[in-house]
Structures are given as C-alpha cells and as structure tokens.
Amino acid sequence: MTKYILRRFGFLILTLLITSMIVFAITQWLPGDVARVILGREAGEAALENLRSELGLDAPLPVQYGRWAVNFVQGDWGTSFSTRTPIRAVVMQRLGNSLRLALVTLVLAIPLAVGMGVLAGLNENKWIDNVVSISALSVVGLPEFVTGLVLIQVFAATFRIFPASSSAIKPGMSFGEALPFMLLPAITATLVLLAYISRLTRTGVIEELKKPYVRTATLKGLPRRVVIVKHVLRNALLPTITVIAISFGWLIGGLIVIENVFNYPGLGRLMVFAIDRRDLPLLQAVTMVVVVGVVLANLAADLLYAYLNPRIRLGE
Amino acid sequence: MNISHRFNLKNLFRRPASAVGTTVFLLFLVLAIFGSFITPYTATEQTLSAARQAPSAAHWFGTDHLGRDIFSRVIVGTRSILSLAGLGTLLAVISGTFFGLISGYRGGWLDEIIMRVFDSLLAIPALLLALLLLGTVGPSRNSILIVIVIVYTPIVARVVRSEVLATKNRGFVEAAKLQGESTANILRREILPSTLPALTVEASLRFSYAIFLVASLGFLGVGVQPPTPDWGLMVNEARNYVRLTPWALFFPAGAISVLVISVNLMADGLKRILQSTVIAPAPNVARETAPIPPADPAPVLDIRQLTVSYFQGGRWLDAVRDVSLKMSAGEVYGLVGESGSGKSTLALAIMRYLKENGAVRKGEIVFEGQTLLDLPPSAMERVWGARVNLVPQDPFLSLNPSLRVGEQIAEILRHHRHLSPAEARAETLAILRSVRLPDPERVADSYPHQLSGGMQQRVMIAMAFSTDPALLILDEPTTALDVTTEATILDLLRDLMTEHNTATLYVSHNLGVIARISDRVAVLYAGELVEDAATEDLYRQPLHPYTRGLLDSVPRVGQTKTGRKLPAMPGSIPAPDALPTGCVFAPRCPLVTELCRAERPPLDTPLPGRTVRCHRWDEILAGTAIPQTPQPVGATGNGNGKIPQPEFPVLNLDNLKRYFPVRRSLADVLARRPKQWVKAVDGVSLDIQPGKTLGLVGESGSGKTTLSRAVMALSEKTGGEIELLDIPLPAKLSRRSLDTLRQLQMVFQSPEEALNPYLTIGQTLSRPLMVLLGQSKDEARENVSALLRMVRLPENFAERLPGQLSGGEKQRVAIARAFAANPELVVCDEPVSALDVSVQAAILNLLNDLQHEKRSAYLFISHDLAVVSYLADEIAVIYLGQLVEIGATEDVLKPPFHPYTEALLSAVPQPDPTAPQHTIRLTGDIPSPADMPRGCRFHTRCPLVLESLCHREEPPWRETESGNKIRCHIPLPELAVLQSGSAVKIRNDE
Numbered sequence A: 001m002t003k004y005i006l007r008r009f010g011f012l013i014l015t016l017l018i019t020s021m022i023v024f025a026i027t028q029w030l031p032g033d034v035a036r037v038i039l040g041r042e043a044g045e046a047a048l049e050n051l052r053s054e055l056g057l058d059a060p061l062p063v064q065y066g067r068w069a070v071n072f073v074q075g076d077w078g079t080s081f082s083t084r085t086p087i088r089a090v091v092m093q094r095l096g097n098s099l100r101l102a103l104v105t106l107v108l109a110i111p112l113a114v115g116m117g118v119l120a121g122l123n124e125n126k127w128i129d130n131v132v133s134i135s136a137l138s139v140v141g142l143p144e145f146v147t148g149l150v151l152i153q154v155f156a157a158t159f160r161i162f163p164a165s166s167s168a169i170k171p172g173m174s175f176g177e178a179l180p181f182m183l184l185p186a187i188t189a190t191l192v193l194l195a196y197i198s199r200l201t202r203t204g205v206i207e208e209l210k211k212p213y214v215r216t217a218t219l220k221g222l223p224r225r226v227v228i229v230k231h232v233l234r235n236a237l238l239p240t241i242t243v244i245a246i247s248f249g250w251l252i253g254g255l256i257v258i259e260n261v262f263n264y265p266g267l268g269r270l271m272v273f274a275i276d277r278r279d280l281p282l283l284q285a286v287t288m289v290v291v292v293g294v295v296l297a298n299l300a301a302d303l304l305y306a307y308l309n310p311r312i313r314l315g316e
Numbered sequence B: 001m002n003i004s005h006r007f008n009l010k011n012l013f014r015r016p017a018s019a020v021g022t023t024v025f026l027l028f029l030v031l032a033i034f035g036s037f038i039t040p041y042t043a044t045e046q047t048l049s050a051a052r053q054a055p056s057a058a059h060w061f062g063t064d065h066l067g068r069d070i071f072s073r074v075i076v077g078t079r080s081i082l083s084l085a086g087l088g089t090l091l092a093v094i095s096g097t098f099f100g101l102i103s104g105y106r107g108g109w110l111d112e113i114i115m116r117v118f119d120s121l122l123a124i125p126a127l128l129l130a131l132l133l134l135g136t137v138g139p140s141r142n143s144i145l146i147v148i149v150i151v152y153t154p155i156v157a158r159v160v161r162s163e164v165l166a167t168k169n170r171g172f173v174e175a176a177k178l179q180g181e182s183t184a185n186i187l188r189r190e191i192l193p194s195t196l197p198a199l200t201v202e203a204s205l206r207f208s209y210a211i212f213l214v215a216s217l218g219f220l221g222v223g224v225q226p227p228t229p230d231w232g233l234m235v236n237e238a239r240n241y242v243r244l245t246p247w248a249l250f251f252p253a254g255a256i257s258v259l260v261i262s263v264n265l266m267a268d269g270l271k272r273i274l275q276s277t278v279i280a281p282a283p284n285v286a287r288e289t290a291p292i293p294p295a296d297p298a299p300v301l302d303i304r305q306l307t308v309s310y311f312q313g314g315r316w317l318d319a320v321r322d323v324s325l326k327m328s329a330g331e332v333y334g335l336v337g338e339s340g341s342g343k344s345t346l347a348l349a350i351m352r353y354l355k356e357n358g359a360v361r362k363g364e365i366v367f368e369g370q371t372l373l374d375l376p377p378s379a380m381e382r383v384w385g386a387r388v389n390l391v392p393q394d395p396f397l398s399l400n401p402s403l404r405v406g407e408q409i410a411e412i413l414r415h416h417r418h419l420s421p422a423e424a425r426a427e428t429l430a431i432l433r434s435v436r437l438p439d440p441e442r443v444a445d446s447y448p449h450q451l452s453g454g455m456q457q458r459v460m461i462a463m464a465f466s467t468d469p470a471l472l473i474l475d476e477p478t479t480a481l482d483v484t485t486e487a488t489i490l491d492l493l494r495d496l497m498t499e500h501n502t503a504t505l506y507v508s509h510n511l512g513v514i515a516r517i518s519d520r521v522a523v524l525y526a527g528e529l530v531e532d533a534a535t536e537d538l539y540r541q542p543l544h545p546y547t548r549g550l551l552d553s554v555p556r557v558g559q560t561k562t563g564r565k566l567p568a569m570p571g572s573i574p575a576p577d578a579l580p581t582g583c584v585f586a587p588r589c590p591l592v593t594e595l596c597r598a599e600r601p602p603l604d605t606p607l608p609g610r611t612v613r614c615h616r617w618d619e620i621l622a623g624t625a626i627p628q629t630p631q632p633v634g635a636t637g638n639g640n641g642k643i644p645q646p647e648f649p650v651l652n653l654d655n656l657k658r659y660f661p662v663r664r665s666l667a668d669v670l671a672r673r674p675k676q677w678v679k680a681v682d683g684v685s686l687d688i689q690p691g692k693t694l695g696l697v698g699e700s701g702s703g704k705t706t707l708s709r710a711v712m713a714l715s716e717k718t719g720g721e722i723e724l725l726d727i728p729l730p731a732k733l734s735r736r737s738l739d740t741l742r743q744l745q746m747v748f749q750s751p752e753e754a755l756n757p758y759l760t761i762g763q764t765l766s767r768p769l770m771v772l773l774g775q776s777k778d779e780a781r782e783n784v785s786a787l788l789r790m791v792r793l794p795e796n797f798a799e800r801l802p803g804q805l806s807g808g809e810k811q812r813v814a815i816a817r818a819f820a821a822n823p824e825l826v827v828c829d830e831p832v833s834a835l836d837v838s839v840q841a842a843i844l845n846l847l848n849d850l851q852h853e854k855r856s857a858y859l860f861i862s863h864d865l866a867v868v869s870y871l872a873d874e875i876a877v878i879y880l881g882q883l884v885e886i887g888a889t890e891d892v893l894k895p896p897f898h899p900y901t902e903a904l905l906s907a908v909p910q911p912d913p914t915a916p917q918h919t920i921r922l923t924g925d926i927p928s929p930a931d932m933p934r935g936c937r938f939h940t941r942c943p944l945v946l947e948s949l950c951h952r953e954e955p956p957w958r959e960t961e962s963g964n965k966i967r968c969h970i971p972l973p974e975l976a977v978l979q980s981g982s983a984v985k986i987r988n989d990e
C-alpha cells in the first residue's frame, strides 16, 4: 500500500508538471508576443522592449517557464494585467466561492445520483430503470445554460422562490448568508451530475450483478437484501468513487457556464473575465488552480479506492 | 455472432428511443444541408422596424431585438453547429485513433509518454482547456476546430488504446506477425476492425459533447462570433431581453436541447447494438408436469422428464430434453457431456438458478419429497445453502473479492445453523481444517486473491459441506486446476462425500475424472440423456455409440501414435437450433440406419439398472454391430516435397533463458538495489529432429508457454541460443528473415482467438501464401482450396467468416495457415486443450497425418500427458523454467522417473474405473518463479526429497541406459527401485 501511495503521488507530481507546461505553452508561447498582447497594436518598439525585459520575456522559454513555475509554487502569482492587483488574493477568494458551490452540489447530487443509479441497476430493463435512464439521457443532453435559464424562469421569475442572480454574494459573507444565492446554481449543476453519475452507477451495478460470486451468495440461501447490500453494493459502489472524482472535473467545466448564467462570483466568472481582457497571468493562475483541484480530487479518489479494495490494499 | 451485420444501421430503428433520436438527427442533418434554401430571410438581415415581434405567420419563431428573423437564424445555425461539431469530432477521431493505435501497439516508453501527456490534458476540464486556448489565440472557426481536436483526442485515444491492448495479443494478430506482415498491415487489417464497434460508440458520444461544447462556447461569447447565427450566442444575446422577447431565447435553446438529446439517444442506440449483450427474459410458460409415483425408499433427488429451454430470437430452444435421473443418499452420480450437451443447464435447473431467458418447460424435480419447481423464491432460500449446494468451476470468480474468506463461510453458519459469531468462527476454522488447508486461521483472514486456485476451490468445497447438505452439485470443479492439484482435490472430495453421505451430482467433460469419482454415470449428448449405468459397467461395455466413441477417442497415457489412429468422431455436436429430427447422434454415428434418421430412439432398459437411447443397443450388446475399425496411420501420403535433411536437428535450443525484470520502484533504483528477475525459462537445452515431435509437458507456471513464445520471438529471449537448421536465430521477430518465418510456424491454443473475425477464411489463408511465398492474389486464391482440402474442410469454407465455424473447424483453419508455407517446424501450444474430447481426437489425427505428409517437426506443448505421449517421439518435462527429464517417449513413461514426472503420471485421471489408483500426490502449489526455491527447484513438493542435499545443491543430470536424462540427486537405480510399482503400460498393440 505504501508503495502504491508513493506511486500515485509520483504520478500527481508528474501530471502537475506536464499540465503546467501545457498551460504555460498555451498562454505564453502560443500567442506570440505577450508584450504586444498587453500593450496593444499601437505600442512603440521601445515600450514593448521595456515591458519585455520587465516581464522577463527576453529570457529563453525554458528559463521563463522555470521562473514562472517556481514563483507559482512559492505563491507569487504575479499581478493582473487588467486590474493591476496581485492575482493570488482574487483567485483565492473566488476559489473559496467556487468550492462552496461545488460542495453544495456534491452534497445534493451524490446521494441522489447513487441512489437512482443503484435503483435502476437493480431493476435492469424494468420501468424504474427506463424512467431513470431516459430522463438521464435527456438531462445529460441539456447544456447547463439551458437548464439554468429554465430554472431561473420557473423558480425566480415565475414563483420567486430563489434569487435569479448570485451577484449579491460579497467577499466575507458566511456560508449561511450565501446559501440562498447558491441554491439555483447548485441545482442546475446537480441535474447535470445526476444524469452522469447515475448512469455510470447503474452500469456498475449491472456488471456486478452478473458476476459469479453473486450466484454463490444467492445459492447460500442468504436473503436477497443481504446479497445486495453486503455482497453486491460493496463491490459495485467501488468504481463509483472514481466516477465521482472524474465528475469533479466535469463539474468544474459545468460550473464555468453556470457561474456565468447566474453571475456567481467564482473562478468560472473570473476565467471569462480574464479571457475578455486577455489577462494572461490571471488566466494561467485560474487554470492552474483548477488543475491542482482536479488532480487532488483524483488522487483522493485513487487512495480511497485502494483503501477500500483489498486487492490493491493488500497487493504488493 | 456475425459482427458485420451488427453494423446494419437499420437496427437503430428497432427501439423506439433510438428510432426517434436517429430520425430527429437526420432531420437536423437535412436542415443543415438544404436549410439555406428554405429560410425566408437572410440570417443576418436586420430590420429594426420589425424588431421584437412575437411568432407569427411572417416570422414563425418571431424576431429578436435587432429585428432578425429567428426561424432563419436557427436554421442557418444548424449548419454552423453541425459542421463545426461534426468536422471537429471527425478530426479528433482520426487523430485519437492514430495515437491510440501507436500507443497501444508499440507500448513501452512511447506509450508511457503519450499516455502521460494525454492524462495531463485530461486533468484540465474540457471546457477550461477550450477557454484557455480560445482565450489566447482568439475565437475563430479554425481555433474552435483545433480546440475540439485537442480536447477529444486523448479521450478517443484511450478508448482505441484499450481496444488495441485487448486485441494485440490475440492469436490472429500474433499469427500475422509470424507471417511477416508489416506493422501497417497488421494495424489496418487485424487490429483496426476490432476497435470499430467501440470507436463508433465513442465517436457518437464525442459528437454529442462537441455540440454541447460549441454551444457552451458560443454562450460564453468565446465561440462563433457575431453576426454569424450561432445557437449558443443567440441564447446569450436573448437572455438580456428575456422579458421582452422570450421566444428569442426559447427557440435556439430548444434547438440545442432537441439536437443533443437526439444525438444522445442515437448514441445510446448504437451502444446497445454494438456493445451490449442484453438477453430478453423468458416469457412465462405453463410447465407440463409429470405424475409422480410414490417411490420407496424415496430418492434424494428425482428428476422426471425434465425439459429446459432458453428463449432466443423469439423462440424456445431446448437445451435439455426429457431427462430423468434418480439419486439416493451417498451416491455419486457423474454427468458427462461436452460443451453444448446441456450439462451445466441441467445443474443450474436443479439449483433453480437458470439465466433470465431460461425456463423449465416440462417435467418435475423432486428433492427430499418436495417438488422444487413449485417452491416460491422465499422457500428456495431455505433450501439453498442448507439442503443443496453448488461448487462451480471457477472458484476465484465465485468468491466475493472484497470479503475475507472466513466471513464468507461464517455467514452461512450464522444464517443456517444459527451459530453465534464466536461459534461460527470456531466452526469455520474447523471446516477449513477438514478440507486440509494448512494454517486455517491465516486462510480465514485472507481475501480470495491471496489464495492459490487450489486453495480457493478448497474453500468453496468447505462452504459446500458446511451445512451438511443432502445434495451437492459439483460443476466441473477441477477443470480450471492443474492435474496435480486436481488429483488431491478429487481425493479430498471422495473422502468428504463418504463421510457426509451426501448425494452428489458431479458434472464434467473429463471421462477420467468421472471414472475416478463416481458410482453411476449419465451421458448427455445434445441435451438428451443417451446412456445411464453404473460406472464400471459403462466403461467396460458402453452400449451407446456416442459413449463408445467418446471412450475410444480419449488418448490414454502410454497409447502411442505408432499404433493405430485415434478413433475420432466426425463432425461436432449440433446446435440446439439445428437438431436432427431422428436420433440426435445420427449425423456422427458409425452405425446409423434409415430408422435412426427418421425416428427418435426410445429410452430402453437393456439390463437392470442401465438405460440407453439407441435403436441398435441389442446388436451392440450382442457384439454384432461393431463400429468402423480405425485405420492405421500413414496410409495417406508418404513424405513428399522436402529435400532429405542433412544431419543436424531442425531446432536446437542451447541454454535458452527468458527472464522478466521485476518492476523496480524509484526507491529501489536510488538505493541501487540489484535488478530482480523472474526466471520463467532458465537454461533449457534440447533438440528436435527433422519430422519428429518433441512434447513439452508441465503444469501452468512451469514456463512451457514462455519457452514456445521465446522460440517464436513473440517474447524476446534473455540469453542462450535458438538454432533453426543450424543457423542461430535473432531474438527479435523484426530481425528474422522471411525465410526463417516461413520455416517456423505456430498453432495457437484458442481457436476462438486464432482467426480474425472480420476476415473470411479465404482471406486469412491467402495471406501467408502471398507474404511468405510471394504468390500473386490469384495464385493464392487457388491454393487456398488446396489448403482447405489438406485439413479436410470443404472448399466453400473460403467464403465463410470464422463466426460460422465450430471450434474444431476453426482450429483446422489455423493449422492450414501454419502449414501454408511448408514449415520445417510447427510449434503447437496446447492446440487441442480448448476443444471437446470428441473433436480433439480428429485434430490430433490431422496433426499426425500432416506430419507424415509434410515431414514437419513439432514442438508440442501441453499440460496433458496422455495427449503428449500419444503424439510425441520424445518428451521433455519442465518444472519452474528448467527441464527435469527428457528422453524418448517410452523411456520417460517407465521407471526410473524423475519424481515430478512420476507425480504427473500418477495424477492423470485414467478413463478406466478399474485402473489401479496411484497414490503419489504433490503437496502444496507450484512456487512462484519470482521466489525460486534454492537447491533442487522441486524440493518443496518432492515426495522423495533428501533433506540436506536437495535443499542446498542443484541436482546433476543423470542418464539411463536407454539415453533418457533425469535431473535428480537420487541415483537412477535407486529411483527405479522406489518406483517399481508405477510403470505405465505402453499400448501400441491394440
């Protein structure tokens, strides 16, 4: 197990290294002359030259990358081109908001989705399964901005239960105060996740039910309930852990859109803002923060999976 | 199943959901192509005077805040989104397939690098990556395309890679390599087709996500730029005016939703067609029952005229027909049958655990006085586990992987015997001890994967006996195990059955095992019980031609090819949907008459306690109807074609080694710990003479397969020499010349894997002719017929796909392919072990005939000593990567033996209940080659081990007078004395 953990950890470092290179390459190398991006088309050669040396753009690319990576690890994320403020404070504050939203979503989505998936899987091809599967297939197809706008129409415009916009969330608001503004976006994200996780859970349960050990358990004469809960679900829900970790990345993507639908002050809004202003350092920082989050989620899932699965826990 | 017809897209319209999805998608496609001709306005035309109009006859979907016609914009937007998403997906699929193929096929560092980079790309959520790219390079159609490709290439590549990994070690791909096909050809012809089903499904899913992505980008304002009508963009613009022009939001949003849902439904439909194996459950049927006369004494199990059927393709197919059996306490009933005989169906029907599409349509099962088929499921829960138990074939899959073994036993005790947890634990340990597991505490606390196959099966047996059931069903319990383990398990079962006085139904295809264990035998053929008798009677005088054929066609240890041909049965067992009308055995029976074809024979009772279903049993009993006498070998052909060989052997292995490196962790590398090796083949030397057969025998894990793969360069040797006709061969396949490839061919174990399911037999067979012999396409096509004739298959088989052939026929094609280019040496890796007994004999005969005709030499690898001894001129016995004995077949089969050879011989179950039982048994399992025993590698299991010497020193080779070599510390004369009782009778005289 120790070996396994070390290996996973090694992978994590490697993945972060490669992703950071990719992010760096996209933002620093792809656009060509960053100085011109900042100063605009009309800037004079002297000004450009000045900015280049100020930003260290005259150094060779690997050196630039090295500096950037070291700074990033040390917590120096630079200054935003557009707002001229240190990036880290903004990103961290927005990260907090996004994480809150993700948390609310996961708390809503996971029990519901797993429950639906298990129910559908245990009743393969019966009506419950068909209802769950078809509705999952349909909801999964709706882009978040469509579901979000529909929900706004229904719950905010027509019935006025929830606020339509989350822009009222201010820095320093407590979780309780912010919660009402988070519910609609969280429900939107839940709908998307629900479809995704429940489908994969269903598949997991169906596959597991076909395995010979289920026959063994049944032919022991154990009550059906024991067979399902003690034997089947123990194995069937293991892959769901991985599914949830993967859906975390999916959730982040969805959140970008959702935050923009509801004007929710999270990383997604910040990202679109950065793109609008071509604010490359901000873009880099936001992306790297999200990537670290996704990679950590995957690591956590891997470790949990390994811990719960005796074949890995006791292997090697 | 024929795969090509699965691609028939008409199937998409079978299920309502996918039919609707596909239709809607096709409509969108039509709109995208022809939409611009029907739009009433241009999509970008602004008529401010007509702004914000609600839907009307002039503007079906209304107009937006700039007065643009929404209907026109939605229609034109269809083309934009479909073309972007479609083209992007197509490009992503192409590049993903490319990387997936390379990465999966090449493996090694290239794979490692590609997969690491792709994994890292996947760590960035797709939309985020898209935004990042578009944010830096700026939005445009091309950059959106690039984004789709970058985002989806890794996902497609992963899918393709995993398909490639599943395919690349299959027999047909390796055969193509051995024929000298180029890598490009292998990828294109052999591997790519197998990835297509998964690729199609993945492509359709990616397409749906791409639509989603393009729309989302549009909505965020970084996708398609205004004024081009884009659905996402339209939604974004309209949301600010939602109070004034809700229709401007509704229609594009609706269009996106409908399109994506329809594509999803279509993708789901494709997935069901191409990948799922859902079986329709059986409809309810009323069962015809049979009257039950009272019996005295009541049998434990009384099966009456049982017919079990599966519902397939809208009709009932009978897997078991009209079978009756009676079992009393303490009786061991052997149920013999080949695959397709219905034996497992019968076993599961008794357990009332048929598949969803199976049902008992007729008959009755009476168990301990109750009619089992009428019991409600809740009552079955009191029978299962308590009164009747099943031991299945595969113990590993049958144990729950994430529960400790002890708990899996204890839960039965708590449930049925109402023991307290502490009592259950104590009892569990006692039960584990009773199945002779050493260290029961450790076993109880283990998970199944920590135990060997033999130990797992002991656990299953322990479970089965734990509640002292009245009936036990054992379904091929030893088939997955090595002979030496099988022998000890059979001993154990015999003892336990006697002790518990359990009625046992022992299901097996192996006549030797049945002979060893059962009191009575029932023979099943194509779902019918053809003969039923006491074991000794059945083996001494079989009354049904099928039983007789079966007994004759199993080679016995000591029976050699120099005698007669193995009497083989023609053809193979009929499928349940193609049963003959009269006697089911008629198409294969040597005694068939007109009556047999017309009328199904009744179940007769020729002698008390014996039943048989044959019209001619009386003649058989009287000895007046003797089936065809087998012909001597060598009547056909006499060594044509090859130039007389000079004096050197075809194959010479000198100290051949194949080591696998143990994966080292970074810590090991840093600590400079020496590299560890698994010595799978460790210094094997042998020769094979031209036209002769060397049989290589050993248990699984002995290294015999690794050795053959090293010879073929499918796995690179680590050391030593491989010489073919005195010329040293390179270790790498790519370095071997076409001539070498031609001279050295291989027949693989599994006929199912041996042939590419997407190529016709003709295409498969013409490749070696073209590549190795340089024939033109037309020449090759003609010679294919000759090849088919050579392996006794009809010429029209050239047009067929492998899916239309039986296992034996496939193996014949595989043999034809190996012989296509007149090889000097053919390596046969367990070529008959996946085949039914009745088919196996015919394949062995074919191999034998071909050797006579072509003068090819064989390296014949098998775990089955009887098969090897039948075919081989010389036998080599391998244990843990080293030979322990080698010599001429007759010499190897008589003392002095190497102690391991003796144990193997003694473990082989003889299809003869009166054969003396050998009592030499090996304890424990074969050690792992990663943890090699010191001294003699066999010392951990050797019954004759000399404590100090064998533990310390490697034994020397010793030679008998006849030239047979044995590697043991015990001097040969002493060995001969110790083993004098075990000689095997050589039967080449019958």
Ligand code: SF4
Pocket: B544, B545, B546, B583, B584, B585, B586, B587, B589, B590, B591, B592, B593, B596, B597, B601, B613, B614, B615, B616, B617
């Ligand atoms: S009934 Fe006829 S065909 Fe059938 S086994 Fe007997 S002799 Fe052969």
Ligand code: SF4
Pocket: B899, B900, B936, B937, B938, B939, B942, B943, B944, B945, B946, B950, B955, B967, B968, B969, B970
């Ligand atoms: S050397 Fe010793 S342990 Fe090895 S086979 Fe001979 S007697 Fe057995």
